[in-house]
Amino acid sequence: MSIIRTIDDLHAGYRRFRAGRFLEAQDRYRLLAEDGQQPTVMLIACCDSRADPAMIFDAGPGELFVLRNVANLVPPPADDNAFRSTSAAIEFAVSVLKVQHVVIMGHAQCGGVRAYVDGAMGEPAPGRYIAQWASLLKPAYDNVPEGLEAHEAAKVLEREAIRHSLMQLNAFPFVEERVKDGTLQTHGAFFGIATGVLEWLGPAEREFQPVS
Numbered sequence: 001m002s003i004i005r006t007i008d009d010l011h012a013g014y015r016r017f018r019a020g021r022f023l024e025a026q027d028r029y030r031l032l033a034e035d036g037q038q039p040t041v042m043l044i045a046c047c048d049s050r051a052d053p054a055m056i057f058d059a060g061p062g063e064l065f066v067l068r069n070v071a072n073l074v075p076p077p078a079d080d081n082a083f084r085s086t087s088a089a090i091e092f093a094v095s096v097l098k099v100q101h102v103v104i105m106g107h108a109q110c111g112g113v114r115a116y117v118d119g120a121m122g123e124p125a126p127g128r129y130i131a132q133w134a135s136l137l138k139p140a141y142d143n144v145p146e147g148l149e150a151h152e153a154a155k156v157l158e159r160e161a162i163r164h165s166l167m168q169l170n171a172f173p174f175v176e177e178r179v180k181d182g183t184l185q186t187h188g189a190f191f192g193i194a195t196g197v198l199e200w201l202g203p204a205e206r207e208f209q210p211v212s
């Protein structure tokens, strides 16, 4: 397997894609260019290089509408004029593309989650933007039992954060409306990097269950 470390490696990877997967799916790409995208699933995932949704779900072009941010967080609805890229992407997927499913996928060993836990335990944050963004984890962290070691607390928070982000997601009026009329479902998922196990939290479920 080739490893990407340099820009030359990146270009070599592009050439393999162009001569391989792009060529195989060329008709599909052309149709997608002409007709536009019509994905039915939005995936909200972490920026982490080990948890790539397209790879994990074996998805082709035009199939997944993907948003990635640090720790796959959904902020609460807001009326301010801040630059809200996550909320804009959700609005576009739900109101314009009319996706049928939104999946929030977290993962094990999440650096964003760990940064929040370390911060809560007195370690200085690695940067102001990270600290501000990760503070969205506060309400989820309140559900983590006290007295855990940092890595244990992070493990619990990784799943709690998904539950909390689902709650925030469902609170956007345009999401709530479509969930109510039965045209949209919201799900949680959790990817174990070392094991490859994907756990699922369906709209009506209370606990994550491994996908068999």
Ligand SMILES: [Zn+2]
Residues within 6 Å of the ligand: 046, 047, 048, 070, 071, 072, 107, 109, 110, 111, 112, 113
């Ligand atoms: Zn992460």
